[in-house]
Amino acid sequence: MSEIVLNAQGIIKTFTNGEEETQVLKGIDLVLPKGRMIALQGVSGSGKSTLLNILGLLMKPTSGKLTLLDQPLSGRSDAILSRYRNQHLGFVFQYHNLLPDFTALENVAFPAAAPAGRLKRDIRERSHMLLDRVGLSDRKDFLATRLSGGQKQRVAIARALINSPNLVLADEPTGNLDSKSSDQVMRLLKEINRADQTTFLISTHDERVAGFCEERILIEDGRITMTGSQ
Amino acid sequence: MLFLSKVAFRYLTSNFMQTALLISGVALSVLVFVFITALINGLALYLTAEVTSKIAHVELEPPNTVARILTDNDRFVAAPVSTFRRKQVRNWQQVLQLAEDMPGVTIVSPSIDGSAFLARGEAVLPVAIQGVLPDKVDAMADLSSNLIEGNADLSAGGLLVGVELAEELNLKVGGPVLMRSERGAERLVPITGIFKSGVSSLDRRTAYISIGAARPLFDLPNGVTKISIKLADPDTARAVAKALQDATGLKATPWQEKNKTLEEATDAQGRTGLFIQSFAMIAIIISISSALLLSSYRRRAEIGIMRAVGISRSFVAAVFVLQGIFIGGIAALLGAGLGYQLCVILASFQDADGRASLPIAPSEGGYFLVITLTIIGAAVAAVLPARAAASVDPVDAIQQ
Numbered sequence: 001m002s003e004i005v006l007n008a009q010g011i012i013k014t015f016t017n018g019e020e021e022t023q024v025l026k027g028i029d030l031v032l033p034k035g036r037m038i039a040l041q042g043v044s045g046s047g048k049s050t051l052l053n054i055l056g057l058l059m060k061p062t063s064g065k066l067t068l069l070d071q072p073l074s075g076r077s078d079a080i081l082s083r084y085r086n087q088h089l090g091f092v093f094q095y096h097n098l099l100p101d102f103t104a105l106e107n108v109a110f111p112a113a114a115p116a117g118r119l120k121r122d123i124r125e126r127s128h129m130l131l132d133r134v135g136l137s138d139r140k141d142f143l144a145t146r147l148s149g150g151q152k153q154r155v156a157i158a159r160a161l162i163n164s165p166n167l168v169l170a171d172e173p174t175g176n177l178d179s180k181s182s183d184q185v186m187r188l189l190k191e192i193n194r195a196d197q198t199t200f201l202i203s204t205h206d207e208r209v210a211g212f213c214e215e216r217i218l219i220e221d222g223r224i225t226m227t228g229s230q
Numbered sequence: 231m232l233f234l235s236k237v238a239f240r241y242l243t244s245n246f247m248q249t250a251l252l253i254s255g256v257a258l259s260v261l262v263f264v265f266i267t268a269l270i271n272g273l274a275l276y277l278t279a280e281v282t283s284k285i286a287h288v289e290l291e292p293p294n295t296v297a298r299i300l301t302d303n304d305r306f307v308a309a310p311v312s313t314f315r316r317k318q319v320r321n322w323q324q325v326l327q328l329a330e331d332m333p334g335v336t337i338v339s340p341s342i343d344g345s346a347f348l349a350r351g352e353a354v355l356p357v358a359i360q361g362v363l364p365d366k367v368d369a370m371a372d373l374s375s376n377l378i379e380g381n382a383d384l385s386a387g388g389l390l391v392g393v394e395l396a397e398e399l400n401l402k403v404g405g406p407v408l409m410r411s412e413r414g415a416e417r418l419v420p421i422t423g424i425f426k427s428g429v430s431s432l433d434r435r436t437a438y439i440s441i442g443a444a445r446p447l448f449d450l451p452n453g454v455t456k457i458s459i460k461l462a463d464p465d466t467a468r469a470v471a472k473a474l475q476d477a478t479g480l481k482a483t484p485w486q487e488k489n490k491t492l493e494e495a496t497d498a499q500g501r502t503g504l505f506i507q508s509f510a511m512i513a514i515i516i517s518i519s520s521a522l523l524l525s526s527y528r529r530r531a532e533i534g535i536m537r538a539v540g541i542s543r544s545f546v547a548a549v550f551v552l553q554g555i556f557i558g559g560i561a562a563l564l565g566a567g568l569g570y571q572l573c574v575i576l577a578s579f580q581d582a583d584g585r586a587s588l589p590i591a592p593s594e595g596g597y598f599l600v601i602t603l604t605i606i607g608a609a610v611a612a613v614l615p616a617r618a619a620a621s622v623d624p625v626d627a628i629q630q
Binding site (some may be wrong): 049056083089090095101111114115119 | 532
């Protein structure tokens with residue numbers, strides 16, 4: 001049996017606006033094994049982003065249990081959840097990916113350098129290696145603002161990998177890219193998935209993107225309605 | 231370099247113009263603080279120096295005699311004070327030696343002080359006579375430098391008078407004046423010199439004579455009525471007076487006791503300055519706080535990314551506090567440096583008579599205080615923006 005990276009059981013999320021309550025997630029059970037690349041699909045408003053935020057420890061569920069590497073996360077403080085995010089999770093977002101005042105290398109190094117207190121040589125070397133891996137070693141000293149959309153997303157992928165995470169959560173990682181850049185990014189994610197056995201959960205509307213993944217999860221109206229391999 | 235410092239510094243330099251304007255504003259407040267402090271302290275020093283340069287810093291006199299209560303079996307009897315005993319310091323040479331040996335004492339001058347009338351023709355005016363050692367005529371007030379006529383040599387038994395007194399009695403150097411002391415003794419004395427100190431009480435109602443000439447006039451063959459002391463630092467007068475009083479049993483009066491108005495005036499000035507300094511500090515805190523608060527809102531998305539990748543709230547907060555400290559530190563040094571330069575320039579302006587136009591003291595700008603207060607104030611000012619930044623919800627920020 002493959003190692004379980006993240007296990008979510010009975011996840012319910014209800015948003016309250018005044019007296020109006022909206023249940024966005026209605027009991028999600030989900031297991032993410034190590035080394036898988038999974039597409040999370042669903043229409044807008046189906047609950048994809050909310051689920052991704054909860055699985056990424058950015059949002060607390062109204063009820064339900066969440067374990068990361070067999071560690072229960074219910075009731076953990078914000079500081080501990082931040083540390084878990086930093087050490088075990090990687091994120092790739094559609095927008096606002098990079099810190100504009102920092103170079104590509106500094107952006108990659110940021111999640112490791114900030115907790116360490118300084119940009120140590122090993123962090124710098126690993127950042128350089130990751131930039132090389134995403135094909136941007138010649139852009140390492142470029143400010144983020146000087147990079148193209150595809151380059152920014154590749155830097156974001158390198159940043160997501162800096163602390164060797166067990167799980168990378170990507171929310172529409174190619175949503176802002178043309179098809180050529182989109183394919184490049186997805187091939188890169190696939191390559192990393194195979195080489196490092198890093199688990200990827202990729203939220204997407206795009207069938208081409210989902211086609212790179214070996215499994216699909218369909219979420220509809222706050223419930224998982226279909227899972228399957230391809 | 232600490233990564234935290236690098237992030238804070240990068241945020242400050244990324245918007246150079248905004249940071250430069252903010253630092254300029256804070257530096258201007260620091261400059262105002264320095265200028266006001268140097269001006270108020272300079273004025274206090276100037277007034278104190280003006281006063282203390284012309285008076286004794288500590289005066290030793292015989293203690294006031296008071297009626298003693300004696301008990302006589304079951305009743306109280308008040309022993310009357312003798313009105314026949316002259317108030318004088320008989321062992322003044324010993325006291326002189328003791329005072330001269332005391333640290334911080336620069337000049338000790340014994341004197342016989344008394345009241346007299348100066349008469350010339352029909353005009354008669356009351357004056358305060360100071361009988362001093364001829365070689366210590368300049369001990370308390372620099373009369374020699376302020377002479378407008380004659381000389382300050384009292385060894386021949388002459389009289390040194392102020393310019394206003396001379397004008398009222400039409401006294402001329404070398405001319406005689408009749409002096410009638412409070413003890414009834416009369417003598418015709420020549421005018422040795424006429425001085426103009428600028429202090430009305432001296433110029434109008436004080437005359438100097440040698441201590442030898444004063445003895446028969448005031449019927450004091452051996453003692454003196456007062457011992458005047460100058461100190462290297464007039465501010466130590468209270469402590470020195472207490473030490474001398476304890477050591478000699480004489481009544482010791484520091485100059486501050488006789489110049490309460492000056493002390494109250496300089497205190498009032500200090501309080502006024504404190505208000506202006508406080509407003510400068512408030513301006514510093516408000517400007518830094520508002521600028522960093524705006525920055526924290528403008529960078530919400532970036533803060534959201536940081537929080538999402540697991541950067542702690544404390545790191546985010548520290549970035550903003552450190553920005554405040556950087557701004558405060560740079561602006562404090564800049565403002566203090568420019569403030570000092572401004573004070574030096576203003577202190578160099580002189581009136582036609584060679585005196586400084588503004589009584590400003592560049593060395594008294596409170597530089598350490600203002601730098602420390604500005605850095606602390608800047609750190610405090612950054613707390614609110616830091617809290618705002620640290621409380622950014624990464625989900626909200628990223629979805630914006």
